[in-house]
Amino acid sequence: xxxxxxxxxxxxxxxEREVRGAGGAANPGNQGASAGQAVGLSHAGGPSFxxxxxxxxxxxxxxxxxxxxKAGEAIPSELDLAARFGVSQGTVxxxxxxxxxxxxxxxxxxxxxxxxxxAEQKVQYRFLRLMPDEGSQSLERQLLDCKRLRAPAAIAKxxxxxxxxxxxxxxxxxxxxxxxxxxxxxxxxxxxxxxxTTERLNQYxxxxxxxFEAEFGVHMIRAQEKIRALxxxxxxxxxxxxxxxxxxxxxxxxxxxYGDKPVELRRGLYHTESHFYRNELN
Amino acid sequence: xxxxxxxxxxxxxxxEREVRGAGGAANPGNQGASAGQAVGLSHAGGPSFxxxxxxxxxxxxxxxxxxxxKAGEAIPSELDLAARFGVSQGTVxxxxxxxxxxxxxxxxxxxxxxxxxxAEQKVQYRFLRLMPDEGSQSLERQLLDCKRLRAPAAIAKxxxxxxxxxxxxxxxxxxxxxxxxxxxxxxxxxxxxxxxTTERLNQYxxxxxxxFEAEFGVHMIRAQEKIRALxxxxxxxxxxxxxxxxxxxxxxxxxxxYGDKPVELRRGLYHTESHFYRNELN
DNA sequence: AAGTGGTCTAGACCACTCT
DNA sequence: GAGTGGTCTAGACCACTTG
Numbered sequence: 259x260x261x262x263x264x265x266x267x268x269x270x271x272x273x274e275r276e277v278r279g280a281g282g283a284a285n286p287g288n289q290g291a292s293a294g295q296a297v298g299l300s301h302a303g304g305p306s307f308x309x310x311x312x313x314x315x316x317x318x319x320x321x322x323x324x325x326x327x328k329a330g331e332a333i334p335s336e337l338d339l340a341a342r343f344g345v346s347q348g349t350v351x352x353x354x355x356x357x358x359x360x361x362x363x364x365x366x367x368x369x370x371x372x373x374x375x376x377a378e379q380k381v382q383y384r385f386l387r388l389m390p391d392e393g394s395q396s397l398e399r400q401l402l403d404c405k406r407l408r409a410p411a412a413i414a415k416x417x418x419x420x421x422x423x424x425x426x427x428x429x430x431x432x433x434x435x436x437x438x439x440x441x442x443x444x445x446x447x448x449x450x451x452x453x454x455t456t457e458r459l460n461q462y463x464x465x466x467x468x469x470f471e472a473e474f475g476v477h478m479i480r481a482q483e484k485i486r487a488l489x490x491x492x493x494x495x496x497x498x499x500x501x502x503x504x505x506x507x508x509x510x511x512x513x514x515x516y517g518d519k520p521v522e523l524r525r526g527l528y529h530t531e532s533h534f535y536r537n538e539l540n
Numbered sequence: 541x542x543x544x545x546x547x548x549x550x551x552x553x554x555x556e557r558e559v560r561g562a563g564g565a566a567n568p569g570n571q572g573a574s575a576g577q578a579v580g581l582s583h584a585g586g587p588s589f590x591x592x593x594x595x596x597x598x599x600x601x602x603x604x605x606x607x608x609x610k611a612g613e614a615i616p617s618e619l620d621l622a623a624r625f626g627v628s629q630g631t632v633x634x635x636x637x638x639x640x641x642x643x644x645x646x647x648x649x650x651x652x653x654x655x656x657x658x659a660e661q662k663v664q665y666r667f668l669r670l671m672p673d674e675g676s677q678s679l680e681r682q683l684l685d686c687k688r689l690r691a692p693a694a695i696a697k698x699x700x701x702x703x704x705x706x707x708x709x710x711x712x713x714x715x716x717x718x719x720x721x722x723x724x725x726x727x728x729x730x731x732x733x734x735x736x737t738t739e740r741l742n743q744y745x746x747x748x749x750x751x752f753e754a755e756f757g758v759h760m761i762r763a764q765e766k767i768r769a770l771x772x773x774x775x776x777x778x779x780x781x782x783x784x785x786x787x788x789x790x791x792x793x794x795x796x797x798y799g800d801k802p803v804e805l806r807r808g809l810y811h812t813e814s815h816f817y818r819n820e821l822n
Numbered sequence: 823a824a825g826t827g828g829t830c831t832a833g834a835c836c837a838c839t840c841t
Numbered sequence: 842g843a844g845t846g847g848t849c850t851a852g853a854c855c856a857c858t859t860g
Contacts, residue, residue: 349848484818487810487812592829648839825858
């Protein structure tokens with residue numbers, strides 16, 4: 259490859275070598291220009307160029323994905339990570355900064371850096387954009403159904419499964435002051451959620467995504483939503499206690515875990531008479 | 541105040557003094573610990589503590605607001621800004637990084653840093669989240685009305701005006717393949733948009749926000765949207781060519797310029813039969 | 823007091839753009 | 842080649858949390 263020894267490839271991250279453990283000298287005579295840069299490639303043949311901090315980011319992400327640190331736990335300090343990966347604290351910092359901006363990690367001054375979690379947060383429902391016109395959010399959950407079935411083609415496709423694969427379907431209501439506001443249908447890959455039952459869902463306090471983290475090791479890290487207006491059919495009208503044909507917000511959400519892998523499809527019907535969907539544009 | 545001379549206050553930014561112009565020595569004997577930090581206050585009596593880079597950010601924002609650099613133009617290089625403000629390049633970099641993350645500035649390697657603009661972009665409508673189910677976006681505009689009126693209380697309040705103040709109201713359609721998809725009502729403060737006429741709006745190619753920047757010096761930098769589902773009334777049904785009572789997406793947008801000042805209220809009705817509102821959650 | 827993240831600086835070199 | 846932003850390092854000190 260190259261005459262210059264390198265710790266990290268210029269294209270993709272070296273997955274295993276956490277080079278130069280404790281005891282080694284701190285890369286003398288090579289400061290300023292980083293080892294990764296010194297290779298000086300970035301010509302034809304690859305994704306061209308990956309800076310060191312991005313490779314570090316990939317390594318940290320891999321550890322998250324591999325379950326080395328669990329949701330809510332602290333990851334090693336910046337200095338520890340710098341020693342472990344054989345880079346400067348500043349480079350680790352830049353990697354962690356980006357991951358904090360993406361809500362994968364949470365920094366707390368004086369305490370450490372923690373794996374982001376959907377549970378035990380101030381904001382209970384991180385992905386829920388529903389807001390009441392007046393007052394503050396306070397939602398009760400009512401589980402309607404939880405069953406296993408074979409994936410219909412349309413749903414399987416979005417979850418990158420084969421039609422007919424095992425899958426879990428959950429239906430539930432969210433209520434505000436006793437009135438139903440959201441009707442959710444949720445589809446999950448069966449292989450990732452073995453042992454998910456009505457009881458487990460009912461026992462758990464807090465959002466489903468907290469349960470998924472704690473019990474199944476599945477972290478939802480981002481999601482895409484497609485929003486439409488549609489008229490309530492008979493079933494939705496009955497459950498949401500609105501007239502047949504009443505306008506409802508349809509919110510179709512595809513959620514992803516590490517590696518951009520889709521692991522949940524959700525279709526919510528929102529009654530937006532005294533609530534609205536809030537969005538911020540930048 | 542303090543025995544130690546400081547270039548920037550610990551609480552709020554010093555607005556005028558762009559300290560130590562050219563020629564001055566580069567802050568010898570005070571590296572490592574910054575001047576701002578050396579003051580060492582941050583106790584009772586204020587917003588507690590504002591790091592240097594944030595004060596720099598405020599100064600750059602003030603220059604943007606004051607029109608020193610216009611939309612699409614380059615701002616001075618990082619080294620120039622560092623010299624101008626009497627700080628290191630790294631501190632300017634951190635300030636600019638944040639402003640780039642907020643879409644106030646756009647960095648282009650090798651070329652410079654530019655003031656973000658709604659005009660002449662790849663993405664024509666930066667704030668529009670409407671997506672076609674199939675194919676790619678291609679929208680025609682049709683201006684329906686543009687008139688001056690006295691602000692109704694409800695609208696005035698959101699724009700922080702007094703009821704009865706002069707205001708401009710615009711109504712327009714967006715069409716895809718000849719079919720109406722969006723009906724927008726737009727309200728603007730009259731004092732900021734003197735001389736805005738039907739002709740000006742029709743002449744201008746590109747999004748309204750581009751026109752607002754170029755002709756009136758008003759930059760929309762962020763917005764909040766409230767989304768609901770509602771049934772089409774007679775007027776909306778006629779204009780959007782849908783049946784009376786058809787479900788529509790109502791998108792109420794409040795847009796802000798520098799200093800979190802609201803400068804536009806917009807109410808859009810979206811026909812979401814072959815389009816949807818796209819959102820990303822993190 | 824020790825450990826963590828947060829800020830600031832200075833200097834080196836790399837990648838990209840334009841002349 | 843000169844100028845711009847992009848990456849990486851090293852070191853100092855500040856702010857915050859915990860023992």
